[in-house]
Every structure is written in structure tokens, then in C-alpha cells.
Amino acid sequence: MDFSLTPEQKMFQEAVARFAKEKLEPYVKTMESTDRFPVEVFKVLGELGYLGVHFPPEYGGSGADFTTFCIFIEEVSKVSPAIGVNVLLHTLMGSAPVFLVGNEDQKQKYFVPAVTGEKVAAAGLTEPNVGSSAADIETTAKKVNGGWLINGSKMFTSNGPYCDFITLVASTDRAKRHKGISLFLVDSRTSGVTLGPNIPRMGIMGGEAGSVALENVHVPQEALLGEEGKGFYYLMEALNATRVALGAGAVGLARAAFERALQYAKDRQQFGQPIGKFQGVSFKLADMALEIELARLMVYKAAWLLERQEKVVKEAAMAKLFASEMANRVAHRALQIHGGYGYAKEQPLERYYRDARLFEIFQGTSEILRVIVSGQLGL
Amino acid sequence: MKVLVACKRVPDPSAKIKVKQDGSSIEAEGLKFVISALDEVAIEEGLRMKERRGGEVILFSVGNVQAEEQLRMGLAMGADRGILVVYEGFPDSDLVARAIAAIFREEQPDLVLMGKVSPDTEAGQVGQLAAEYLGLPQATFASKIELDADGSKAVVTREVEGGHERVEVQLPAVITCDFRLNTPRYASVPMIMKARAKPITKAPLDGLGVEAIAKVKLRNLLPSPQRKAGVRVESVKDLLRCLKEEAKVI
Numbered sequence: 001m002d003f004s005l006t007p008e009q010k011m012f013q014e015a016v017a018r019f020a021k022e023k024l025e026p027y028v029k030t031m032e033s034t035d036r037f038p039v040e041v042f043k044v045l046g047e048l049g050y051l052g053v054h055f056p057p058e059y060g061g062s063g064a065d066f067t068t069f070c071i072f073i074e075e076v077s078k079v080s081p082a083i084g085v086n087v088l089l090h091t092l093m094g095s096a097p098v099f100l101v102g103n104e105d106q107k108q109k110y111f112v113p114a115v116t117g118e119k120v121a122a123a124g125l126t127e128p129n130v131g132s133s134a135a136d137i138e139t140t141a142k143k144v145n146g147g148w149l150i151n152g153s154k155m156f157t158s159n160g161p162y163c164d165f166i167t168l169v170a171s172t173d174r175a176k177r178h179k180g181i182s183l184f185l186v187d188s189r190t191s192g193v194t195l196g197p198n199i200p201r202m203g204i205m206g207g208e209a210g211s212v213a214l215e216n217v218h219v220p221q222e223a224l225l226g227e228e229g230k231g232f233y234y235l236m237e238a239l240n241a242t243r244v245a246l247g248a249g250a251v252g253l254a255r256a257a258f259e260r261a262l263q264y265a266k267d268r269q270q271f272g273q274p275i276g277k278f279q280g281v282s283f284k285l286a287d288m289a290l291e292i293e294l295a296r297l298m299v300y301k302a303a304w305l306l307e308r309q310e311k312v313v314k315e316a317a318m319a320k321l322f323a324s325e326m327a328n329r330v331a332h333r334a335l336q337i338h339g340g341y342g343y344a345k346e347q348p349l350e351r352y353y354r355d356a357r358l359f360e361i362f363q364g365t366s367e368i369l370r371v372i373v374s375g376q377l378g379l
Numbered sequence: 380m381k382v383l384v385a386c387k388r389v390p391d392p393s394a395k396i397k398v399k400q401d402g403s404s405i406e407a408e409g410l411k412f413v414i415s416a417l418d419e420v421a422i423e424e425g426l427r428m429k430e431r432r433g434g435e436v437i438l439f440s441v442g443n444v445q446a447e448e449q450l451r452m453g454l455a456m457g458a459d460r461g462i463l464v465v466y467e468g469f470p471d472s473d474l475v476a477r478a479i480a481a482i483f484r485e486e487q488p489d490l491v492l493m494g495k496v497s498p499d500t501e502a503g504q505v506g507q508l509a510a511e512y513l514g515l516p517q518a519t520f521a522s523k524i525e526l527d528a529d530g531s532k533a534v535v536t537r538e539v540e541g542g543h544e545r546v547e548v549q550l551p552a553v554i555t556c557d558f559r560l561n562t563p564r565y566a567s568v569p570m571i572m573k574a575r576a577k578p579i580t581k582a583p584l585d586g587l588g589v590e591a592i593a594k595v596k597l598r599n600l601l602p603s604p605q606r607k608a609g610v611r612v613e614s615v616k617d618l619l620r621c622l623k624e625e626a627k628v629i
Contacts, residue, residue, distance in 0.1 A: 014452070048565055063572055
């Protein structure tokens with residue numbers, strides 16, 4: 001048993017922390033005010049190998065492990081959860097399935113450009129009427145002469161407004177429920193595809209997510225990703241990795257909030273001493289440090305299981321569930337410690353507080369994750 | 380083009396430095412160390428030369444064994460190999476310059492690059508001393524380096540008081556780098572992965588034939604004095620009197 005990061009992981013952590021601070025932080029203010037994603041970031045990340053951290057070099061990846069990818073998401077999310085989240089979804093939900101089950105042509109056409117940052121991927125799962133209950137997908141793909149005819153609509157599609165292709169979840173046989181679900185690779189410029197504008201949200205400003213309308217979209221036979229009817233299983237696999245990495249993102253966000261609160265508790269003087277000397281404040285900080293540490297351990301453990309290709313359903317759900325709820329508690333307390341300054345917009349505490357909420361909702365709400373964990377316990 | 384570049388381990392300039400109780404050194408525990416920022420500029424310049432002309436970028440560091448971390452980071456930027464001259468004490472500029480001279484004689488590079496100064500001791504003497512020991516031309520505070528086609532000469536733009544100075548040096552030479560020379564790259568993930576396999580040779584001083592005697596001995600370090608609170612004065616007249624009689628500045 002070994003709890004230490006490898007020398008490469010440590011070096012990577014330092015490099016990406018510095019990169020995030022110097023190159024990504026300058027975007028944060030504009031992203032907050034415009035709610036736009038700086039799409040050029042994908043190319044910059046691609047050049048540095050950040051979009052293919054844990055994929056093999058034959059396909060443009062960097063050949064590192066999944067823990068290293070989690071370190072990447074943690075450090076980026078510490079600076080900008082919006083960038084962290086959209087890049088994570090591009091990689092793990094949009095591109096990873098192409099690598100995992102795609103054929104060579106699909107890998108060359110979609111996966112490789114997604115790793116270099118030339119193409120931005122979106123994952124089309126959530127629909128206006130379908131969220132947690134993925135087996136009820138209403139978007140349909142019908143076999144027609146020479147390909148498939150897709151109809152339906154998607155909602156809250158991250159990277160949707162500016163994506164180049166969509167890894168689309170559609171039902172090829174609705175009667176078979178989850179066994180009738182298949183994945184398709186759809187170019188966003190295909191006739192009949194309409195990318196809706198960014199949907200205004202509470203937080204994660206700039207982490208654009210929109211709707212996608214698909215009206216009589218004709219795609220060739222080669223658009224089918226993997227086997228027909230296996231989409232649900234591919235999706236579950238992608239979701240496991242996504243949940244672990246989202247846990248890492250939540251840890252990054254929580255660390256940002258915690259570090260500010262700790263500094264403030266040392267600097268802010270009231271009643272003649274730093275407020276961190278009062279147990280009402282210091283105990284909060286002790287709990288925050290404790291919970292961040294616990295969440296990180298859970299994330300690393302799940303990442304480790306994933307690397308060993310062991311069963312990770314329960315641990316992935318636990319990692320995301322605990323880390324996302326932890327991030328909300330930490331953001332709440334960090335804001336509280338700052339008092340009026342925390343509530344004011346000039347400090348990012350209120351941003352952390354708003355951003356943290358998303359982590360409890362997407363890619364499996366806290367409630368769904370409890371269903372998964374209890375199911376894994378045999379209940 | 381074979382370029383020898385300095386890669387010094389220094390405390391992170393943004394970190395809060397604490398002096399040990401006995402004043403013997405700074406408190407290294409929990410302190411983050413980085414490559415000296417201007418050495419990073421020098422590494423970047425060496426890498427660009429290699430990318431244009433081919434050749435090799437060799438990094439060296441004089442210091443404790445932990446300096447291997449910084450050498451690895453430099454290798455992750457793209458350098459080919461590293462030389463770590465292990466010295467556990469406080470190496471003064473002269474000792475470092477003699478170590479560089481010894482490495483130079485062994486490696487016979489076309490150029491030696493380093494930062495003009497490091498942010499820890501700010502002595503700013505190593506480049507000049509090394510050039511003197513080796514009898515090589517030197518150009519300091521470079522903000523631009525132009526190599527001629529056959530790599531026998533370099534025209535170096537130096538930032539000096541009130542303007543720029545352009546000097547020409549025959550190679551091999553020692554050039555110290557200034558901030559405006561370039562912007563160092565970030566280590567990419569594949570390069571970080573490759574850095575582990577790159578060789579770092581540990582060279583003890585006596586192995587290099589360098590006498591391990593520093594001319595400058597570190598007696599003790601003192602923390603910066605605490606700034607006292609200012610005083611409020613009632614009038615301009617009072618202010619002038621204070622400046623004259625108490626501060627004694629006018």
C-alpha cells in the first residue's frame with residue numbers, strides 16, 4: 001500500500017497548478033461576466049497533452065494514468081470549475097467512448113482531433129424529459145437506407161453551443177429499454193442538427209451548456225459507435241470515470257475555498273486577535289481540512305481501482321457523492337468565515353458557493369448516487 | 380549546438396521564508412522549491428537553439444541532492460540530460476563558478492547559459508566568474524541572443540541603464556539571461572513522462588577536481604526587521620521638523 005504520488009504525478013501537479021494560475025485564471029473574470037467559454041483553451045490544453053493525459057501515445061495521448069488525469073482536473077477546477085468541468089466532459093463523456101469502443105476510422109476522425117483540441121466533443125445524454133432515468137431516452141435512431149435517421153432533443157449539453165461533434169445517446173429500439181440504447185457520433189454541422197444557445201445557470205459561469213435539437217438527421221451507417229444496443233453499458237463505463245474525475249474537481253474547488261478561508265482567518269483581526277484563534281472559526285477550518293483530505297483519498301482510491309480495471313461502480317459513486325457534498329459544506333463555511341466579505345462579489349467565495357451546487361446535480365444527483373451505493377450493498 | 384545551462388534550486392519567491400532559530404539557514408521544511416526564474420529563461424533559450432539547430436541541452440545544478448527535482452523539471456521542459464554537483468553546504472558564487480569551469484572542460488559545450496541572478500542570494504556573480512576562470516568571452520543581462528549561421532559568434536543585446544547595448548562574442552562564451560529574453564514554456568504531459576528516463580549524473584566536487592572550499596562563509600541569517608507603525612503629525616511644520624530631526628533625511 002502506498003499513499004504517495006509518483007515523482008511524475010508530483011511534477012505534473014506543480015506544472016498544471018502553475019499553468020492554471022498563469023494561463024486559466026485570467027479568463028475567470030470574463031467568464032463570470034459574459035458566461036462564455038473561451039474555446040481557444042481547448043487548443044492550448046491539447047498542445048500540452050492535457051486532453052489526452054491517460055490515453056496511449058499512439059492516439060495522441062500522453063500515456064499517463066487516470067490518477068494523473070484526476071490531478072489535472074483538481075488543479076484546473078481549483079482555479080476555474082467551469083473550465084475543469086467542460087474539459088472533463090469533453091474528454092471522458094465526449095471522446096473517451098470513441099477510444100474505448102470506436103473503430104480505427106472513428107478514432108482517427110474524432111478521438112485524435114479531440115485529444116489535440118482541434119475538435120470539441122459534447123455528450124448528448126440528458127433530454128428535456130429524461131435525466132436520471134437513462135433507459136427512457138426519447139431520442140430515436142431508425143435504420144434507413146444507407147444509415148440512420150435520428151430525431152429528438154438534448155438538454156444541458158455541456159460544450160453544446162460550440163461543439164464539433166456529439167457523442168449522442170439514442171434509442172434504436174425503445175421496447176428494449178436500456179438494451180435498445182446505442183451511441184452515435186454526430187457532426188454538429190450535419191443537416192437537421194441545431195445547437196441551441198447557452199442556458200443561463202446559477203453558477204459555473206462560462207461553462208456553457210445548451211440544448212441540441214435533432215430533426216430528421218441522416219447519419220451514415222459508420223456513425224454508430226460500438227455495437228447496436230450496447231450504448232447503455234458504454235455510457236455506464238464513461239459515467240464511472242466521469243464521477244471519479246468530478247470528485248477530483250470538487251476537491252479542487254473546496255481547496256480553493258479552504259485556502260482563502262484559512263488565510264483570512266489568520267489575517268482578519270477581531271476582538272484583538274486573528275479570528276482563527278476563536279474555536280468557532282478554527283474548528284470549522286479543521287473540519288474543512290479533514291473533509292477535503294477524506295474526499296481526496298476516496299477519489300484516489302476510485303481512480304486506482306479504475307486503473308486496475310476493477311469494479312468501480314460503488315467507489316466512483318461514493319467519490320463523487322462525498323466530494324460534491326463536501327465541496328458544498330466547505331464553500332458554505334469558507335463564505336461564513338469571510339462574513340460580509342464572503343457575501344460580496346469582489347471575493348470569489350460566493351462564486352465557489354454557487355459553483356459547488358452543480359457538483360451535487362450533474363452526472364448523477366446525490367440521490368441517484370445513494371441509490372447506486374445502496375444497490376451495490378444489496379438493497 | 381551543445382548548450383550547457385544552469386538550473387538552480389531556489390525557494391519559491393512567493394513563499395513566506397522563515398529563518399531557523401539559530402540563524403544557520405532558512406526553514407526548508409514545508410517550503411516549496413522551484414527552478415530560479417531566470418535559469419528557466421536560460422533553459423528556454425537553450426531549447427529554442429536546439430530546436431533550430433539541433434544538438435543537446437545539458438542542465439547542471441550545484442547544491443544538495445534535492446536539486447534533482449529541479450533538474451527533472453528542466454528535463455520535462457525538454458532538456459536532454461542533467462549534471463548534479465552535490466554540495467551540502469552553502470556554495471558561494473566562486474565555488475559554483477569553479478564547478479562550472481570543471482564541467483565545461485569535460486563537456487566542451489558551444490555555449491554556457493544561465494540567469495543573470497538568482498532570487499535567493501541575489502549575488503549575480505557566477506556567470507562572470509565562470510567566464511573568467513575559463514578565459515571565455517562573456518555577455519551579461521541578455522535580452523536577445525542572435526547566433527550567426529555557423530555558430531561561431533553571437534550578438535547579444537544587453538539591457539543597460541538608459542537603453543540597449545549590442546555586443547558580439549566569439550563562441551564558446553558565457554551568456555547570462557534577463558527576463559525579456561523569452562517566456563519559458565510549460566512542461567507538457569508527454570515530456571514530463573519522458574523526463575524520468577533521462578539521465579542525471581551525480582558528480583561530487585572532488586570527482587570534478589574542484590576544491591570544496593568556499594571563500595564566502597555564511598555566518599548567520601537574520602529575519603527582516605519588523606516595520607514599526609508610523610506616527611501621525613499635526614501639521615506640515617511638524618512633518619518637516621520630524622523629517623529633519625528624527626528621520627534625518629532632509
